[in-house]
Structure formats: C-alpha cells, structure tokens
Amino acid sequence: MRPVNEAAAPRNPFPAPLGAELDRVVARYPQRAAAMLPVLSRLQAERGFLSESTVEEVAGYLGVPAAHVHGVVSFYSMYDREKVGRHKLYVCRTLSCRLRGAEEVMGALEEALGVERGGTSADGRVTLVPFECLGLCEMAPCAIAGERRWGNLDPAKARGMLGDLR
Amino acid sequence: MTGLPVPPEHRVLLEGVGVRDVKSLAGYRTRRGYEGLARALKMAPAEVTAEVARANVRGRGGAGFPAGRKWGFVPKGSGKPVYLACNADESEPGTFKDRQIMELVPHLLIEGCLVACRAIGAKVGYIYVRGEYPLSIRVLEEALEEARAANLVGKGILGSDFDCDLWVHTGAGAYICGEETGLLSSLEGGRGYPRIKPPFPAIEGLWRCPTIINNVETLACAAVVLRDGADAFLKMGTPDTPGTRIYGVSGHVERPGWFEFETSVTLRQLIAAAGGVWKGRALKAVIPGGSSVPVLGAREIDVACDFGSVAKAGSLMGSAGVIVMDETTCMVDALLNLMEFYHHESCGQCTPCREGTGWLAKLVRRIEEGGGRPGDVDLLASVAEAVGGAAAGKTICFLADSAVMPTRSFVQKFRPEFEAHVAGGGCPSRKAAVHA
C-alpha cells in the first residue's frame, strides 16, 4: 500500500534577483529541503519576519509539506513569526555574561526602552531579546544586532548602545 | 577585541593573529598555509587518515574523540557519496574559540576541511555556522571565494584529481544543533533533532550517506598535522591530548580572553594568564570545559587541561570554555542560570530531558527565590538522577547529562549554600539587594 499523496513539483515564487539567489543556494545540496535554514534566514532578512504565506511559499519551493516548514520555523530561536522592531537586539543572559552584570544591563535597557524583555519599543525601533550564550564571552556582558556587536557593557554603555540603533 | 594572547611565538593554530594579516589568502600563505593540503594531495586518502590518527588529534568540540579514528569509520565501497560536516555551531556557554579561527584565520579551517575531505573521500563539505555568528559567516564566505578563485576549492584542486566543494550553511539559533546528529537533522532542513544510534553517522549520516562531523578546531589541527607532520604535533601538549588548544577564559577574571596553550597548561596557569580573579577577590569555583561539565572548587585547579587529567579530577575538559567564579558568586543563582539554559535549549524529543530540564529549572528557581521547602536539595539531586542522561542510556543525546552534571556537582560541592537558601527563605544576596 502506497502513501496516498505525492509531492507536487517544486516552484520558485520569489521575484528576481532574490529568486535566483535562492536557486543558487538550493543547488548546493543533493536534496532541496536541505536549503531550508539558509532560505528561511534569507527571507527573514528580506521580509522582516516569516509569515504564514512565506511558510507556504517555502514549502512549495523546497517540495516539503507546509507543516514541516511550520515545525522548523518554530524550533529556532532566531526566527520570528510576527513582525518585530527595526532592530532585534540580542542581549546575552547566560552565565559568563551574568557573572559580569548582564542582569543589570538588561534592566537598564528595559527601563530605557520602556519595555519588558522580549518586547518591542513603542516606536518600533528595538525588540529587546534575551538570548543564550552568544559566544562573545571575552567581552561579557555583550549584545548583538545583526553583524554589530557590543561588549563590556554596563548600564551606562548599554544606554549609549541604544543610540547606535536608529 | 579584549584579551591578551599568549606570546605569539607559542601559538600554532592562531599563529600570526594580531601581529600581521593571516586572514586573507595571501596572509595565510605567509604561515605556510595550504602546504598541509598540498602534502595531503600527494598521499593516499588512507595515509592522510593514518597521519591524523597517529597524531592523536582529540576532538575539540567537547567529547575528545580521536579524529583519525572517526575518519576510519567511513565504510569503503558503499557506493554512496561521503560528506563532511564541520561543526561550527559553537554554542556551549563559555566557549568562543572556534569563532577566533573563523574570524581571524578562516583559511585554516578551509584547509582543515579539505584535508578531511581528502582523507574520507568526500566531494562536498558543509560548514554549519551558528546563525548568531554573522561575522564568521561573512569572513568564511569571503575566504571561500578567495580559495575558489585560487583553485583550492572546486574541481581539480591544485591540479590534482581531487574535487571538493565547501559551503557555509547557516544555523538559526539552537544549541542542540551543536550535537553531531542534531546538526545533521538541521542540515537536512529539519528541526535540530539528535538521532538514535544505530545507525551511526559515519555509516548513515546526511541523506543516509556516510558522514563525518568534526569541530572547527579539530579540523584546524588536522591542517597543522598535515603541514608539519604527526611527530611535530605529538611533541606539543600531553600524550593524552597532543597539540595545543585555544582556551577561553571568562567570568570573574581581570582580562577575559582566548589563550592558545599546549594542553599541559594547568587551570591555575590559565586563570593567571587572564589576569587572575578580578578585583582582588578569592576564587570560589571554576567550570573548566563549558557549562555542561562538573564544577571544580578553588582547590582543584592544579590540573593539566587535557582530557584525561580533567576527567581524573572529576570534571571534563569539554570545549575548553573556562568560566571563573569569585567568592561573591551565589552558586544557586549560577546553577539556576545554567538550568534555565538547558530548559530553553532542550529539543524536546525524549521524555527525561524534555520534562526533566523543566523540573530542574523550576526547583532551582524555587530554592533561589525563596520558595524552597525542606528536602528540596535532596529532591533536586534525586531528580537529576532520575533524568539520568545518555550516559545512563536514558536519553537520546547528552544535553540531559549537560544539565545533570552541573546539578550533581554544584549540590555536591556547595550543598551548605543550597541548604542555607532553603532554610533562610531564599538567596541572601538577593535579599541583601532588596534591603539595600
């Protein structure tokens, strides 16, 4: 007895040049589905977050069920299923940073932004995300936003850091 | 970048870093870059494996499994393509060594990957870099572009019959993808679920094909071994763990940073290299190998930082992420921080880890915040044993053990502090802060 469904042929719904870029990534793997994380990350960078329609598009593009993509998106801490602020500020909370004052840094940021950790400032500028060890322990306490990184933070420097995030 | 490196002349892996350009291809060549690859191309693949095995390159991701022996597990004549996966998912708390290689000497990793691919017969290798390392990703991709242009990656490498493509594959924030088979599941496009064994990755890994997974630093060592020969490598460090390691020292020290040392260095010497315990305080505890290993007390630091010595001392050298805690540290708070990490990062597949990491975190939180009940410390220790971990055969992977080992050792070595929290209605430091 065979399974009742067959996968539909994959289709690329993404406009150029993004679509071509993604095709090049897909070509690196012997199976399309392996491009999942690079494709999702690229789309999130492009669109700000991964919506339901993006999930469906990716499913069709990589030839996997939509539920599978849904399960993947929900697994990884860097993926957002809803709109976030212009800047996602990851502030490390793990031991080496905590030992050097990460909790005070987070408290100062919460106060300065007027949000609780996890929230987005009212002006939509910054989403304040407590994150696990960012691997920057030599400059603890630390924070990153995209490729930018800040280290050796204290409450004052943390407030200054917010000035960099326009 | 903070952290004074050990005198450059003692460095092998990070030779030249901070002194001159060793990041670009041209710069890398000034440290005899790709000579190891050239040598490997003149050897039979099995000879390359034998050389790395002879050098006893221990896996530097954390488990210390000999790389040469692992490469030998790839079956011959399976008819299936062989793959290399480089584990650059460095997420073990307190660990930041692989980041240095990727950001500062990316070609060392590329060469190591090529050497490994040559040995195991892989035509494709994927470097799985955690998503939180965007700089590493960019630097590696630029280095790979250089390498491709220089016929070091791609078809007919250096004019030989060896074809090999290397690609950077980005993660998206999940510690469990640093587990070998969790990495494979993620790389195949799924949730980062570690796999039950059998089958073993060397037999059935990526897409059910033979796959070797190695840590960044391990592959870097392989490049060095092929460049200088196994004998030269064996002259460094201890027989248990030949060569050098990049040790990361963080926490309550004057100058947190990375330090490349031969593996004979002691914990005491490492802490001293980082300027000693900060603010003139006394040492209370140190975790030697990333947060997943048992904690050591202040009197246990005269131990060589190789796998065997630290194991004998009751902990594990793991990922060489040394976390230092001074006398003001609340050990319950420290443990809570770690338990919340494992609770957050458990993939959720198997019962003991999925449910147990949550229970452990809730119990430690209760003890720390003042809800601790009589018997809680015993209960905490007992729950840790119930969770057990992979060492007891109770879980699929070692994340559970990574929560259990700290719990067991913190309670064992700092029990009075835990009991005081229970008896006193919470953390003395927190209550002091409230009342201040």
Next chain:
Amino acid sequence: MPRVTIDGREVEVPPGTTVLEAARGLGKDVPHYCWHPGLSVAGNCRICLVEVQGMRGTQISCNLPCADGMVVQTGSEAARRARADVMELLLINHPLDCPICDQAGECKLQEYSFELGAGASRFDVPKNHKRKRVEFSDRVVFDAERCIVCTRCVRFTQEITGNGELTVVARGDRCEIDTAPGKTMTGNYQMNVIDICPVGALTSADFRFRSRVWFMEQKRTVCSSCSRGCNVLAGTRWNRVLRLVPAENLHVNRWWMCDRGRLEIRDPAAPDRLASARLLRDGRPADADAGEVLAAVAGALRDAKAEGGAGLFGLVSARLTTEECWLARRLLRGFAGSPNLDWKPRALEADGFLMTADGNPNAAGARAAGIAPSAGGFGLDGFRAAAESGRVRWAVLVGEDLDDRPEDLAVLGRIPFVALIGARESATAGRAVAVLPGATWAEKDGTLVNGEGRVQRVRAVVRGPGAARPESRILLDLLAAVGAPGVPAPGASAGAVFKAMAAEVPGFEGMTLAGLGDLGLPLGSRAAAGAKA
C-alpha cells in the same frame, strides 16, 4: 541468525530484529509508547528500557539490534528503576484529567503507570499548561497537555498517508503537535492517528464523551464499506455500534482503516429500518405476521418453479455474507430454477490506499456462490428490457434495492410479485408485495470474501429492531417452507451453515468457520486439506 537470551529464554531471530521485537516474539510486551510496528523507530519515549549484559546503564529495546550472544533482562532492578524514572517524568506535567478523558480504560499511561509507577507524585512546582481541545479537523481533537510527544501521529502522516500534515512545534517542554497554520487535517485516513495515540491527546470528535470504554463490548469483525474488508473492533453499548477501530491484520489492512468506513455506522434503531414484515393489502403496505409473509413468498417461488423459473429475477446483494448468497442461490436457482440471478455493483473512487473501487464487501463471495446469470438468463443490466417485455413475473431482492437505478425501479411496477428482504426502508420496499425485515452487516454471523480473495468472518455485534433477522435465517426459513432438500435446518448454527456452504462453493474446501480465526484465509488455501479430508 543471532541467538539472544531474553529473561532467561533463548531465541534465534532474523538479522536486524530489535530486542523489543524479539521479546514480543516470545510473548513479552516491553512497555512502549513511541514504537509502533507499522511506523519507523523514533526512540523518544524511553520507556522500553532494558538492561543488557556488558552494556552500561540501560538501553532502549526498540532500536537495539539483537547481536549474537546478547543477554537481556527486561525486568531487572535497574531496568525497572529506569522505567519508573521515565514514568515519573512523563506524569509531572500531565494534566491527569482521566475523569474527563476518553482514553481512560485503554490508556497506556494508566496501564504502565499502574505497573511501574510510584503512586504518589513529588512534583510540586507549577505544571506546564498548553492548548486543550484543538480541532485538527471535524473528526480529530487534540489536547496538547495530555500529549507525550511520542510523534506516532506525525510519523503516520509522513510515512503512511505521506501528506506530512502534522508536525511538532516549539522546543523542549513547550513542544506541541500542530498542523500548518490555518490548515486542518485532510483526507480519508485522519482518524487513524486517534487509534495510535497511546494517550488521550488525540480523540475522536465522533466518539467524544459517548461512552466509557469499559462499558462497551468490543468484538472483532470486518468493515463492509468496500471490498478491502478492513478488520475492525466494533465497540457497542445500548445495542448500538458506538465506534469502529481497526484491528491488526497484516494480510489486509495492517493497522489502519479509512474514515469513511469508520464513520458509516448506523443505529439499528434508526427510523429507516424495516422492523416488521409487510404485505401489500389493497394496494397499500401493511404490517403482517412474518409467517404469513413467508408463506406468501414461498408460494410465489413455487409458482415460479412450476413455470420453469425463467420468469423469476433474483437480485442478491454483494453486501450479504457468502452463506447468504449461497442460500439465496439454493433457493432462487436450486429450487425455483431461475437463470436470472445477479448482484448490484457499487462503484467508489479508489484512494490508492485502502479504499477500493469496489464498494461491495463481498462481490467475490457472491460470484463464488454463483450469483450470476446462467445460460439463457439475464442479469441486472438486462432486467429492465426483460421486465418491459413482460417476461418477469416474480422478483426477489435479497439485501438490495434499486433506488439508485430509477429506470429499473420504475419497471418494478410491471412485475406482479416483488419480494424484498432487506434492512432499510426504500422506494423499492415501498413497491414490494412482500417485505421481510433483514439485517445489516453488524447483525449477522458469516463470511465475506474481500477483493483479494480472503475469506474473513463478520460477526453479529448488535441486534436488529423488532422482527428484523439476518437474511440467512429468513432464507433458511424459506428453504424449509418450500421443502428444499439438503440444506441446514432453520435453527442451524453459523458454523453448520458455513460447513454446508463450504461443501458447495468453490474455494472453501477444507475450511471451517472457527478455523478462519481472526485473520481469515485466502480462498482455495485449504483445498489440499479438504481433499485429504
């Protein structure tokens, strides 16, 4: 072939057999949740832990291949303690809402907890709370708190139906099963996930809160909605079939059945059931004494026989048991001499899995029993022309109607004597001179032959309403009434009727009703045994 010792018993097993499978082969059921014989091995529940000599700690037996010389203890102190630990951890966040959970009474958490568990909980921190009563579809309801994330349901959608419509979301103890956003479960096999869920996380919307399972009687029988013949367990109470679940038969449906078959169960007391015998009096149907109606039908058959039988049309349903088809042939052809016998086809759209294109459960049995036109006779396709030309003076419909064939239905009016033996009211029954109330597949004992030629037992699990009886009983009465020789007496047991049928219907040689067991037998498979007998 590796030889292993499990709990002191040595056994040789094919290479690749796991310890759990080897133990099951020895009749030892090691506790398990995530393992299922029809699905891939997940190894995530960790309850099937055993102790293996020479290996540290405990091992999951579901993924451990038997190695020659392996010595396994499933019940050692270490194995029990490890399993008890897993059990404790399974229950710490469990809502323990057995009093309102449908699974109670057939729940593996309850069973293994009873076997292994502590009896008291030491978990006194807040439990995790998750979604409860999520409608995955109009058939499947999900409770995330009860779920132990064994992933049987997810693997079912990946490996059996292939649509992959279930997944796990989130991480750690926040994990839940989910469908893609905005989507529900689809297709004809959704409800299998309810059966394979070892706990009450996936329940049936249809069966929800209808009955506690320990109040139901559960009997093994065969589904009659198509020619697959999926083996099922019928759960009954208050003389109603409350639910059907698949029963394992590796030769037929393995562990699965389709939703359509599962949901096509009707109440024996439904208003459209024929519950009493009827005769047409003064042009209007009126309830009558069954004996009177039987006599009328018997009389009609004698008349038909006297004219040689060519004027008699017999429509014998391929939904009837083989015994009933055979008895009908004995009556309508054997006694009355009709060459015009046939059964009505039912076409379905095969779904590529279990549901077949043949919507009759026993076409093979009807054919074997000789329900087909014989030389010079007409079948269902030729019926209308024959009736229009006035050649048909008697029609006997056994377990069948013509409501879905309006042109055939229309010509019934031309036939002076129409008798219908059947379970449900219909326009056809309305035009019959004589009506005898029959039974559905849930009310009779006998055999069905599926589309692949497998003979399987169907069992009576409920009683029909009023005077309704299985067609076999009615046919035996008619055969007695007309004095047909060599057939079982009206009170004969199902086994005796089968035996008599088996002597005459090809393919059944050497078989007995009891000998069919739970799994049935292929037609002709006992012929050698029959020849020896």
